[in-house]
Amino acid sequence: MSTHLESAWYRGAPWLWLLRPLEALFRAVSACRRYCYSKGWLQSYRAARPVIVVGNITVGGTGKTPVVIALVEALAERGIRCGVVSRGYGGKATEYPLRLDDTVDPAECGDEPLLIHRRTGAxxxxxxxxxxxxxxxxxDTSVQLVISDDGLQHYALNRDMEIVLLDQQRRLGNGFCLPAGPLREPPSRLQDVDFVLYRGSADAIEGVPYRADVWVNLVTGERRQLHAFRQQDGLQALAGIGQPDQFFATLDALGLHYQRHVFADHHAYTAQDLAALAGDTVLMTEKDAVKCRAFAGENAWYLRIDACLPEAVIEAAAGLVLSSTPEREIQCLSQ
Structure with a gap:
């Protein structure tokens, strides 16, 4: 995605009106496709277990992965075993489907699903x-609930619950669909989902605040408190995520003095990326750490972040499992 175009979407650049004819076409195609699925003219797969989609209607990162992790962990505390499916954006596996284990390279599966698997064990x-x-x-017959990381517009997969993430600051941008704006579907789509959550908001009903937890060493697994690097010089902070400024803002709030290094979202890190920082302490996001672990030195640390979900979301997700019946499984298996 062009950084210039993305900036125009969120500052409301007047010239974007020139793209409205293309936006109208995009809306029409999107609406037609969804209508065909709703009428059964295009086939939608119904799973034998309840399915939750955690997605968005905007282009770019809105914090879906931390929410998936938080949901898996919260449901595990209630004795519910979840499984996760993902497109694996950025991965280039030679064969699909690809089930993740400790030997899978992030270049095959993408950074986000591997992060979810390593963090939760799901x-x-x-x-x-x-x-x-x-x-x-x-x-894996022990899976009681399926969570799809992204895939709100993937209507070939039937779903029992939809959770949409929006950024508290960016929200819907200029409210236009692609290419005149950042939306994959019109704002009216939000009326049909079960929950709309706002990343960075402290609202008890719709907010998903993020809490920095601890620094973790990529090589040794050692953990340090958040302020461990406050008095240290020579800090190098790198971020290859959708909105890197949010990571740097966290470092600022911790009182750290560092040099920033910004990479594209889903950047495929190499040893050369870190070689220039040898000798200094390197700080990064947990998502970046997934791809740097194989060649990082003992001076590399990632910041573990926890998302805090509204209790209503967790209860509704758990309710899907409690209300699921054996008849559903029989019907789905007989399809």
Missing amino acids: PCVVDPDRPRAVDMLLQ
């Missing part, structure tokens, strides 16, 4: 064809 399958991913996932 079974995770990557495949651009999400119904096929769910099929493989449900071969």
Whole structure:
């Protein structure tokens, strides 16, 4: 995505009106496609277990992965075993579906699903064809609930609950769909989802605040308190995420003095990226750490972040499992 175009979307540049004819076409195609699925003219796969989609209607990162992690962990505390499916953006596996384990390279599966799997231990399958991913996932009969990381517009997968993430500051940008704005679907789509949550908001009902937890060493696994590097010089902070300024803002709030290094979202890190920083303490996001672990030195640390979900979301998700019936599984298996 062009940084210039993205900036124009969120500052409301007047010239974007020139793209409105293309936006109208995009809206029409999107609405037609969704209508065909709703009428059953295009087939939608219904899984034998309840499915929750955690997605967005805007282009770019809105913090879906931390929410998926938080949901998996919260449901595990209630004795509910979740499995996760993902498109695996940025990954280039030679064969799909790809079930994740400790040997999978992030270059194959993408950074976000591997982060979810390593953080939660939940079974995770990557495949651009999400119904096929769910099929493989449900071969693990202990999975009681399927969570799709992204995929709100992937209507080939039927879902029981939709959770949409928006950035508290950016919200819907200029309110236009692509290419005149950042929206994948019109704002009216939000009326049909179960929950709209705002990243960075402290609102008890719709907010998802993020809490910095601890620094973790990429090599040794050692943990340090958040202020461990406050008095240290020679700090190098790198971020290859959708909105890197949010990571740097956290470092500022911790009182750290550092030099920033910004990479593109989903950047495929190499040893050379870190070689120039040898000798200094390197700070990064947990998402970046997934891709740097294999060649990082003992001077590299990532910041573990926890998302705090509204209790209503957790209860509603748990309720899907409690209300799921054996008849559903029989019907789905007989399809």
